[in-house]
Amino acid sequence: MTVDPCLLTAWQVQSVLMCYPDESLVERIPLLRAATATLPSSVGGPLAAFLDHASAVPLLALAEEYVATFDHRRKFSPYLTYFAYGDTRKRGMALLRFKHAYRAAGLELDDSELPDHLAVVLEFAACGDPRTGVRLMVEHRAGLELMRIALTDSASPWRHVLESVSATLPPLGGHDREKLARLVAEGPPEEEVGLAPFAPPEYMPTGGTR
Structure with a gap:
């Protein structure tokens, strides 16, 4: 598969910006800006907006905002299988599919x-x-779109990153629109059980924040 190098650059920058912000982010901002400047406006523009925010606020404030956003709100979960399965047996199997890929x-x-x-x-x-990376994201397109909408509604700076991610993926199809409508109305599935009993320990790492 031949992939546009711009997409590879975009996904790499987006990956960095979706991580917990630390000193390495501050050090990388000039490089990230340079990479972002090479991207089409629909992809690079939102990333530049996020970098403007990251440059304007203290690192501690940005880190606290990250935790408040992604660690405590279900519709903002950065874990893609959570939107489809909650913390259920099916989610454990979906995580195995990611590991195997x-x-x-x-x-x-x-x-x-x-x-x-x-x-x-x-x-x-x-x-x-x-x-395969694109396939995994497309399989969870409705969850990504819910995250983008929720971050936009809350005026989170990470809405820019999700806008950029969406610009690199195919548009929502009819089936995904139906799944998105259910997610908007109902949210991710309610938690039923913990993940640990349903997959070997090596596939269920502790931590949870990249």
């Missing part, structure tokens, strides 16, 4: 990371197997 491409995740974190999937698409 990475392994088939010769990649192994650190056990501190869940494989469906959007930052992980974007990095995989950029540096691993673009075709």
Whole structure:
């Protein structure tokens, strides 16, 4: 599969910006700005807007905003399978599919990371197997769109990153629109059980924040 190098650049920048912000982000901002400037406006413009925000606020404030956004609100979850399955048996199996996809491409995740974190999937698409990375995102397109809408409604700076991600993917199809409508009305499935009993420990790493 031949992939436009601009897409690989976009996914790499998006991956960095979806991670917990730390000193390495501050150090990378000039490089990220340079990479963003090479992208089409629909993809690079939103990323530039996020970088403007990240440059204008103290790092501690940005980190606190990240935690308040992604660790405590269900519609903002950065874990793609959560939107489809909640914390149910089916989600455990979906996480295994992500792990197997990475392994088939010769990649192994650190056990501190869940494989469906959007930052992980974007990095995989950029540096691993673009075709499989896109497929994983498209399979969870409705959840990504719900996240984008929720972040936009709350005026979160991360709405810009999700807008950029969406611009690299196919438009929502009819089936995805139906799933999105259900998610908007009902939210992700209610938690039924913990994940640990339904998959081997090596596939259920602790941590949860990339």
